[in-house]
Amino acid sequence: MPGKQLTKTDDLSAAFDRRNADWYIDKLVQTLVFIGGISAIIFVIAIFAFVTKEGFGFLLDRFDFQEFFTSPYWYPSDEDAPEYGILALIAGTASVTGLAMLVAIPFSLGTAVFIAEFASGKTREGLKVLVELLAAIPSVVWGFIGLSIMNPIIIDVFDVPVGLNVLNAGIILGLMAAPIMTSIAEDALKAVPDRYREAAEAMGATRWQVIYKTVLPAAKNGLLGAVLLGVGRGFGETMAVLMATGHSVNIPGSVFDSVRALTATIAAELGETAVGSDHYQVLFTIGIFLFLITFVINLTADLIVRGIRKG
Amino acid sequence: MFETSELNVHNQRVQRLYRTLFLMMTLLLILPVLLILGTLVVKGGSVISIDFLFTSPTDGMTAGGLFPALFGTVWLVAVALLISVPLGIAAAIYLSEYAGENWFTRIINLAIINLAGVPSIVHALFGVGAFVLFFKFGTSILAASLTLAIMTLPVVIVATRESLTAVPHAFREACWNMGATRWQTIRRVVLPNAVSGILTGVILEVSRTAGETAPIMFTGAVFFTPFLPQSVFDQTMAMSLHLFVVSTQVPGVPEDLPYGVALVLIAMVLIMNSVSIAFRMYLRGKKKW
Numbered sequence: 001m002p003g004k005q006l007t008k009t010d011d012l013s014a015a016f017d018r019r020n021a022d023w024y025i026d027k028l029v030q031t032l033v034f035i036g037g038i039s040a041i042i043f044v045i046a047i048f049a050f051v052t053k054e055g056f057g058f059l060l061d062r063f064d065f066q067e068f069f070t071s072p073y074w075y076p077s078d079e080d081a082p083e084y085g086i087l088a089l090i091a092g093t094a095s096v097t098g099l100a101m102l103v104a105i106p107f108s109l110g111t112a113v114f115i116a117e118f119a120s121g122k123t124r125e126g127l128k129v130l131v132e133l134l135a136a137i138p139s140v141v142w143g144f145i146g147l148s149i150m151n152p153i154i155i156d157v158f159d160v161p162v163g164l165n166v167l168n169a170g171i172i173l174g175l176m177a178a179p180i181m182t183s184i185a186e187d188a189l190k191a192v193p194d195r196y197r198e199a200a201e202a203m204g205a206t207r208w209q210v211i212y213k214t215v216l217p218a219a220k221n222g223l224l225g226a227v228l229l230g231v232g233r234g235f236g237e238t239m240a241v242l243m244a245t246g247h248s249v250n251i252p253g254s255v256f257d258s259v260r261a262l263t264a265t266i267a268a269e270l271g272e273t274a275v276g277s278d279h280y281q282v283l284f285t286i287g288i289f290l291f292l293i294t295f296v297i298n299l300t301a302d303l304i305v306r307g308i309r310k311g
Numbered sequence: 312m313f314e315t316s317e318l319n320v321h322n323q324r325v326q327r328l329y330r331t332l333f334l335m336m337t338l339l340l341i342l343p344v345l346l347i348l349g350t351l352v353v354k355g356g357s358v359i360s361i362d363f364l365f366t367s368p369t370d371g372m373t374a375g376g377l378f379p380a381l382f383g384t385v386w387l388v389a390v391a392l393l394i395s396v397p398l399g400i401a402a403a404i405y406l407s408e409y410a411g412e413n414w415f416t417r418i419i420n421l422a423i424i425n426l427a428g429v430p431s432i433v434h435a436l437f438g439v440g441a442f443v444l445f446f447k448f449g450t451s452i453l454a455a456s457l458t459l460a461i462m463t464l465p466v467v468i469v470a471t472r473e474s475l476t477a478v479p480h481a482f483r484e485a486c487w488n489m490g491a492t493r494w495q496t497i498r499r500v501v502l503p504n505a506v507s508g509i510l511t512g513v514i515l516e517v518s519r520t521a522g523e524t525a526p527i528m529f530t531g532a533v534f535f536t537p538f539l540p541q542s543v544f545d546q547t548m549a550m551s552l553h554l555f556v557v558s559t560q561v562p563g564v565p566e567d568l569p570y571g572v573a574l575v576l577i578a579m580v581l582i583m584n585s586v587s588i589a590f591r592m593y594l595r596g597k598k599k600w
Binding site: 022023025026029030032033034035036037038039040041043044046047050051053054106107108110111113114115118127129130131132133134136137138139140141143144145147148149175178182206207208209211229232233235236237238239243263266267270271275283284287290291294295297298299301302 | 322323325326329330332333334336337339340341343344347350351397398399400401402403404405406408409410418419420421422423424425426428429430431432433434435436437439440441444445461464465468492493494495497518519521522523524525528529551552554555558559566569570573576577580581584585588
């Protein structure tokens with residue numbers, strides 16, 4: 001307030017009031033970005049709420065815990081006596097995901113170690129770009145590869161009548177999950193401070209000794225997190241599994257058996273059901289089950305990874 | 312004094328052995344995929360022509376091109392971006408510029424991880440329950456794009472947040488010292504310095520969105536429609552679903568046709584990704600601070 005002497009009687013708060021247009025715009029933006037910030041929370045809650053809402057009728061009236069989880073009979077469209085046992089579907093998902101992890105875990109951790117610790121310069125950059133591109137291949141393309149490239153190879157090599165089975169889907173899913181696991185694992189290795197490596201090298205350790213004795217123990221939790229996120233990804237995969245498993249309800253006895261996965265069942269059957277019917281609702285109930293499992297997997301992975309950062 | 316001892320020689324040998332082992336693992340992971348992609352290119356390449364890209368399927372989808380699917384995917388991606396980009400950027404600005412390090416921020420981060428981790432088919436169920444039925448959009452581009460937008464929101468948030476936090480804090484402090492409000496600082500200083508990083512994230516999201524199949528199967532994409540979509544309330548064909556349909560649902564499709572569809576889809580996605588990566592590398596080389 002130039003030229004005017006402030007006296008005790010003046011309202012000081014009015015003199016220093018900075019609430020001009022800019023101030024209000026600032027507050028408005030703050031509110032808007034806050035809404036954006038909480039949108040992720042809102043969406044996760046909304047997903048759970050809407051999927052539960054559609055599946056609720058079945059949960060309330062028809063849901064029989066024992067039948068649902070322990071019966072291998074899935075005949076949802078039988079008019080007289082429909083059966084809703086998802087045991088065989090769980091077995092299908094578990095066998096395919098299990099085999100996929102058998103393929104993906106060693107190779108992606110190995111690749112991550114090679115990229116982060118052995119490779120350098122252009123080789124490292126090139127490999128990283130390649131892994132990133134492989135991670136971008138859409139799942140329906142993977143399914144198509146399983147259907148038209150892997151299928152005849154498996155029939156030829158193993159002399160089996162059908163090439164769409166646990167083996168096929170497991171390999172496809174493993175190749176699919178590996179690039180993602182590789183990137184996350186590589187991040188975990190990169191998060192180990194360089195002074196650890198320098199200290200070990202100063203003691204005369206070779207590169208491999210540094211990796212084995214220093215880097216891997218320090219990155220243990222991050223790597224475990226990477227594996228868990230890979231499991232979650234394999235578990236929730238839909239199109240590739242729908243196209244490469246053979247899609248027949250079956251508790252597999254060997255890797256050459258066709259199976260059907262939980263996710264693929266929803267994808268294949270939702271289009272044929274009437275909105276609100278038991279069959280329609282049971283598919284949403286499976287959706288709730290899938291949501292809860294991936295929620296737990298992601299939560300665990302997060303707790304493991306953050307645990308180490310705090311310590 | 313510095314003679315190589317036997318132990319040293321042994322250690323060096325072990326080291327070389329492991330290096331080779333890990334190199335083999337890397338090659339075993341990457342080479343088969345490159346081989347598969349090579350097969351796709353060889354078999355699909357013979358199908359692709361200008362006609363293939365710009366005509367409609369004919370003879371019950373056993374011949375002709377894929378134009379309606381290509382056109383539909385562009386629609387779906389464009390509408391999804393209109394929704395997810397502003398929302399994702401707002402979320403990233405909140406997380407990078409406003410949020411403190413507390414339990415609430417941690418819950419937001421956890422929600423983002425979960426949103427990215429929820430199976431795509433559960434997103435599809437959500438899309439059916441929320442957008443098709445509850446909000447009564449029907450099976451339409453709008454419902455499908457909303458589903459896609461929510462599913463790929465984490466991609467935008469994470470990429471934007473990364474490029475915002477990469478802007479040095481001193482830039483902000485300098486601006487605040489001039490008496491600027493937070494928003495003025497963000498708009499004039501932070502965003503201009505991060506805009507290229509954000510663009511990289513957006514391109515990445517385009518490629519993710521274009522390849523998704525499950526979320527659009529029941530919310531807006533259809534196996535076949537003779538009409539091109541006129542508005543966001545129309546149904547449409549889409550590249551990803553079209554590949555599923557021609558390779559599993561239609562009898563009598565010539566063997567090469569699905570390869571052509573797969574090649575076009577994968578080329579779209581990988582070109583987008585490569586652009587995003589090249590852009591990122593160019594920026595890293597140019598960075599002033």
